[in-house]
Amino acid sequence: MQRLVVFSLCLVACMAMESFDGYKVLRMEVTSEEHIEIISELDFDHELDFWDFPRDLMVPPHLLEFVQFYLKSNEINHVVWIEDVQAKIDAAVSEEPHIDVDGFDYYVYHNYSEIMVWVDSIVEAYPTLASTFSVGLSHEGRDLKCLKIGIDTGKTKRAIWFNGAIHAREWVSPATVMWMTNALLSNHTTGTDEDVTFLLESFDMYILPVMNPDGYEYSWTTNRMWRKTRTHHPGDLCYGTDPNRNFDYMWGGLGASNVSCASTYRGPHALSEVEVKNVVEFIRQQSQSQTFRLFIDYHSYSQMMLSTWGHTYDLPPDYDLMEEHMKIHTEAIHDAFGANYTYGPGSRILYPVSGGSRDWGYGDRGIPYSYTIELRDTGEHGFLLPEDQIYETAFENYRGLIAGLLHIEATPVRAQRHV
Ligand SMILES: [Zn+2]
Incomplete structure (x- = not known):
């Protein structure tokens, strides 16, 4: 029963989290001041998220075509650096409990x-x-x-x-x-x-x-x-x-x-x-x-x-x-x-x-x-x-x-x- 409660709580918490399924991080080849100016034009929308300006940009699936076209037409090379952000999110945190009974666990992330x-x-x-x-x-x-x-x-x-x-x-x-x-x-x-x-x-x-x-x-x-x-x-x-x-x-x-x-x-x-x-x-x-x-x-x-x-x-x-x-x-x-x-x-x-x-x-x-x-x-x-x-x-x-x-x-x- 207790397990079920824990599972249900987790389900609620997990469902409340925004999903980044299919989101990609593009790495751009920035070689000039002009490139930086062009790329900074993309920092207008919360859905386009610079992870590391001006090089790494996270793009949701529905804006991928637009961003890739924008970069191509401005002759800025890029590669898909992270294929699926959600997969990375899921992999980064262990499933172990976050409070260690023997003391503080420094080797996991804490809220x-x-x-x-x-x-x-x-x-x-x-x-x-x-x-x-x-x-x-x-x-x-x-x-x-x-x-x-x-x-x-x-x-x-x-x-x-x-x-x-x-x-x-x-x-x-x-x-x-x-x-x-x-x-x-x-x-x-x-x-x-x-x-x-x-x-x-x-x-x-x-x-x-x-x-x-x-x-x-x-x-x-x-x-x-x-x-x-x-x-x-x-x-x-x-x-x-x-x-x-x-x-x-x-x-x-x-x-x-x-x-x-x-x-x-x-x-x-x-x-x-x-x-x-x-x-x-x-x-x-x-x-x-x-x-x-x-x-x-x-x-x-x-x-x-x-x-x-x-x-x-x-x-x-x-x-x-x-x-x-x-x-x-x-x-x-x-x-x-x-x-x-x-x-x-x-x-x-x-x-x-x-x-x-x-x-x-x-x-x-x-x-x-x-x-x-x-x-x-x-x-x-x-x-x-x-x-x-x-x-x-x-x-x-x-x-x-x-x-x-x-x-x-x-x-x-x-x-x-x-x-
Ligand atoms: Zn920072």
């Missing part, structure tokens, strides 16, 4: 409420090293619950920030953030890593595992491919704003759409998304008493470490420092399992983004090392990274974080610039 339980369990397990706090509520009222970890030295320490899941469907991002947090705490506690102890003494680390909880939950219950927030602003046709185009630094410029149905919709005004506003207000407030040295917004996918600027092709004043740090950080990633993460200013190695988190971190707050990290993979699975890759993704990024932080700690603070 929002499980992650909130995890936050509390970390404080319970490491009461002298970790505490929890909230930067506020999401649009739908979910707690933006954070962790602060570090060793209390009785002095004012420097600070770092990292977050996951600003984009809902990038599930390996919160999984990586949680794994790294636990590794920092447990490796210090067991005394297996002196570097970690040194770093926990040097920095207060502020960690928000799920920055866009409404979107994240929606990606679990309704639409696995959801990216944006879940707001619906007056006059807008579609739901959702891209929170990573909504920060109040150089908002509304290159690489941010004013069309509500676009995947990169910037919102009606800067900080229209309460999740972004809450994080901005917290870091602004906290940076009055502590100097933030590192800011990382973890995304997936494409294996990249992106620095400022996003909103312009110009290089920022401290690019020499960033380049040196990114080299060390990505080499440590590579040393773990051989994965290559490309690095450089986002606008130059990927595409321009305005109103993004890393530009805000550096431009508004003067945080010298302010990045977006795109986790695994390079597109074979895209957002649907199988759970058996969580460990390697998290471990290599942990190695990168440690090596990068040791370098930052050893680098003299450059006088704050007005940028």
Whole structure:
């Protein structure tokens, strides 16, 4: 009987999920600025979904002919990269239960409420090293619950920030953030890593595992491919704003759409998304008493470490420092399992983004090392990274974080610039 109830519940949940049967991901050969402009014309409809602009585009069956004709007539080569998105969705998540009775299972994906339980369990397990706090509520009222970890030295320490899941469907991002947090705490506690102890003494680390909880939950219950927030602003046709185009630094410029149905919709005004506003207000407030040295917004996918600027092709004043740090950080990633993460200013190695988190971190707050990290993979699975890759993704990024932080700690603070 119990089995039947579970089965029926699953049936209801499964039926509520939007299906991506027959949806394909096309990979386009982008070789010129003109190509990018032509391709960006496709970002007008929520059914045409850029997985990795301007290269990978998910297309529903009824628009396939139209898109292929559009690309062909504009002489843009492409291949069908993922044949059936639904098949990938079904394959990416194990059928095992998501709460392990023996403790938290880091090697499966977790929904929002499980992650909130995890936050509390970390404080319970490491009461002298970790505490929890909230930067506020999401649009739908979910707690933006954070962790602060570090060793209390009785002095004012420097600070770092990292977050996951600003984009809902990038599930390996919160999984990586949680794994790294636990590794920092447990490796210090067991005394297996002196570097970690040194770093926990040097920095207060502020960690928000799920920055866009409404979107994240929606990606679990309704639409696995959801990216944006879940707001619906007056006059807008579609739901959702891209929170990573909504920060109040150089908002509304290159690489941010004013069309509500676009995947990169910037919102009606800067900080229209309460999740972004809450994080901005917290870091602004906290940076009055502590100097933030590192800011990382973890995304997936494409294996990249992106620095400022996003909103312009110009290089920022401290690019020499960033380049040196990114080299060390990505080499440590590579040393773990051989994965290559490309690095450089986002606008130059990927595409321009305005109103993004890393530009805000550096431009508004003067945080010298302010990045977006795109986790695994390079597109074979895209957002649907199988759970058996969580460990390697998290471990290599942990190695990168440690090596990068040791370098930052050893680098003299450059006088704050007005940028
Ligand atoms: Zn993202």
